[in-house]
Amino acid sequence: MYPLNSTTATKTQRPVRIIQFGEGNFLRAFVDWIVWQMDRRTDFDASVVIVQPIAHGMTEQLEAQNCLYHVNLQGLVDGQPVNSLELIDSVSRTVNPYADHTAFLALAEQPDIRFVVSNTTEAGIAFDPTCRLSDAPPASYPAKLTQLLYHRFRAFGGDAQRGLIILPCELIFQNGHHLADCIRSYIDLWQDEMGTDSEPFRQWFEQACYVCTTLVDRIVPGFPRRDIDAIQQRAGFADQMVVQAEAFHLWVIEAAPNLPLEQLAREFPADKAGLHVVFTRDESPYHERKVTLLNGPHTILSPVAFLAGLNIVRDACQHETIGPFVRRVMYEELLPTLNLPEDELRRFADDVMERFCNPFVDHQLTSIMLNSLPKFQTRDLPGLKTYIERRGCLPQGIVLGLAAICIYYRGGQRADGTAIQPNDDPRIMQLLTDLWATGDAHRVAEGVLAAKELIWHEYGDLNAIPGLTDLLARDIQCILDHGMMETVKRIIA
DSSP, rough: OOOOOOTSSSSOOOOOEEEEEEOOOHHHHHOOOOHHHHHHSSSSSEEEEEEEOSSSSSHHHHHHTOEEEEEEEEEEEEEEEEEEEEEEEEEEEETTTHHHHHHHHHHHGTOOEEEEEOOOOOOOOOOOOTOTTSSSSSSHHHHHHHHHHHHHHTTTTOOGGGGEEEEEEEEEHHHHHHHHHHHHHHHHTHHHGGGGHHHHHHHHHHHHOOEEEEEEEEOOBBSSSTTTHHHHHHHTEEEOOEEEESOOOOOEEEETSSSOOHHHHHHHGGGGOOOOOESOOOOOOHHHHHHHIIIIIHHHHHHHHHHHTTBBBBHHSSSTTTHHHIIIIIIIGGGGGGOOOHHHHHHHHHHHHHHTTTTTTOOOOOOTTTTTHHHHHHOOOHHHHHHHHSSSSHHHHHHHHHHHHHHHOOOBBOTTSOOOOOOOHHHHHHHHHHHHHOOOOHHHHHHTTOIIIIIGGGOOOGGGGHHHHHHHHHHHHHHHHHOOOHHHHHHHH
């Protein structure tokens, strides 16, 4: 077995056109994989330079392999198992701004640079007022990016043709809007340091740069410790930077207000490479679709399936009773509450069911159960209310999911003796403890639905929804009296 580097494996040299903040598993299995696909299938002809966003990272490990690594995709595609292994050569090199700040700023001087991508965790897009333009480097990602943009503005004399297209991949809603606001805040904060450049730079940023909002979707477990020996044997290389990911991928890119959609698609031709990349003027329906049809069913099926004696998402979806219940919630209760074309929604839902049934991933139900009540508030309650508005009745599957969460939060043991270990905000846990102490299913239902300040927030007291309190109480009592499996059978019947 060979060590993996540019002398033992082929690495194509391409112009560096993309600056990437972050070297983690997700970006390498998602963005860099997409760039590699575009290079192979279109005339994109670009490579990535990775900037280490924090003081301690993995750039040294990547450089030891000349930034070569394999991506192992696993999952179902059109019902067929996929277990591919591909050598990715789209990353040219890395830069550590903490070790060499000059090299970091020099990236701004490269005329071919056109794109910036990032994934600096949900907390990465935040304004830190302690950051200064003169820091080497500033602590926050938005401050580093603003510093880089300002250096580019000065290096090219404010040339409008040298602006950048910025594609944040952080998992927060409207990530591009938040990032643009942070950059504007740093321009305000650094006015004295910029002097007379401040206003011209602001105008250049607003007119020549394009901060897009994006939605990314691919499950990336990361380094395959369990399978690494077999994967290395299969690859023929001692690759220490292998990334394992699911086969599914989706990237929705909302063009910045000052960027024509046609121009974005022309400059970043991912769709022409046959990739699941959507260019749009409004990312929010796609965000709502993901939250509702991926996260929403997860939140419902997990307590229901667990209390029915199951442990793995795949097993739940393939079960003769729980499987039809999951499909009922997804296709009949949540899907009709969305506003995209039905055929598009059904294709997405079909993809989600394939992902839930991934034969290569044992997704534990208990790993989804953390903070279930707040998750229900964001993922399922909007669908419940919209369903009532459109159908004039309560969605029984969604309500049963809430009942299952209430039972799960009681703790104790499952019928087979498995411990039930709920985990949420201590105040929520105390509320459920107090409610269950009454021994009254109706008081449990009423008390949970009344927790507007603790759980439901802007939705208010849910007891005001006609019939919800009684149905929730009946479901809770039915689970207590007959068990979860029998309760589910009554609903799907």
